[in-house]
Amino acid sequence: MAVYGRVLLLVDLTEDSLAIGRKAQALAASLGAEIELLHVVEFVPVEPMGEALMPSAQIQEELLQRAQRRLAAFAAELGIASALCRVETGNVKSEIVRVARERHADLIILGSRERHGLSILVNLTEDTVLHAAPCDVLAMRASRS
Numbered sequence: 001m002a003v004y005g006r007v008l009l010l011v012d013l014t015e016d017s018l019a020i021g022r023k024a025q026a027l028a029a030s031l032g033a034e035i036e037l038l039h040v041v042e043f044v045p046v047e048p049m050g051e052a053l054m055p056s057a058q059i060q061e062e063l064l065q066r067a068q069r070r071l072a073a074f075a076a077e078l079g080i081a082s083a084l085c086r087v088e089t090g091n092v093k094s095e096i097v098r099v100a101r102e103r104h105a106d107l108i109i110l111g112s113r114e115r116h117g118l119s120i121l122v123n124l125t126e127d128t129v130l131h132a133a134p135c136d137v138l139a140m141r142a143s144r145s
Contacts, residue, residue, distance in 0.1 A: 003031075003106065004028075004031050004033045004106040004107040004136075005031075005032075005033050005034065005106055006033060006034050006036070006103060006104055006105045006106050006107075007024065007027075007028045007031075007033045007034065007035045007036070007105065007106065007107045007108075007109060008035075008036050008038055008096075008099065008100050008103060008105040008107070008108045008109070009021060009024045009025075009028075009035055009036065009037050009038065009108075009109045009110075010038050010039075010040075010096055010108065010109065010110040010111075010129075011037055011038070011039050011071070011074060012039070012111065013039060013067070013070045013071065013074055015142075016111055016142035017074075017111055017142075018074065018077065018078075019142040020109070020110075020111045020140045020142050021037075021074065021078050022078065023140055024109040024140065025078050025079070025080065027109070033106070033107070034084070035080060035084065036084045036085070036086065036103060036105075037071060037074070037075055037078075037080060037084060037085045037086065038085075038086050038087075038088065038095075038096065038099055039067055039070075039071045039085075039086070039087050039088075040087075040088050040089070040090065040092045040095045040096065041060075041063050041064055041067050041087060041088070041089045042089075042090065042091060042092050043059075043060045043063060043089060060089070064087060064089065067087045068087050071085050071087055072085060086099065093128040093129055093132070096108065096110075096129050096133075097129060097132045097133055097134065100133055100134055100135055101134045105134075105135050106135050106136065107135055107136050107137070107138060108129060108133055108135060108136070108137045108138070109137075109138045109139075109140060110129065110137070110138075110139055110140070111139065111140060111141075111142055
């Protein structure tokens with residue numbers, strides 16, 4: 001039995017994330033593990049100050065739809081089935097840990113120094129996830145060309 005059978009790959013849909021995705025996919029293949037993609041939309045509502053802004057619910061729905069389209073394209077580029085892709089909303093760090101528990105992940109892979117929502121101002125995503133995760137965590141560095 002493989003040590004890592006279920007890998008959860010966190011993606012922020014950037015070029016760095018694509019490079020990390022390729023490395024993570026190669027690692028999962030070498031381990032014989034299933035890989036699942038997760039993107040978390042951390043929505044911070046802005047109070048409308050006039051009629052120019054759309055309602056928060058409408059903006060959030062558009063963000064989710066855009067994230068789902070981008071994640072599907074991202075998965076296609078990596079050759080990962082769309083059934084193995086998830087877009088969640090909420091606090092990035094909490095959602096990663098929740099989904100890892102729910103999906104019984106053995107390994108969470110995320111990019112080193114990823115920038116998710118407000119985490120850049122508070123603390124880095126991988127630091128928080130490492131201490132709260134129900135499984136091992138691997139922070140990969142994107143190769144610079």
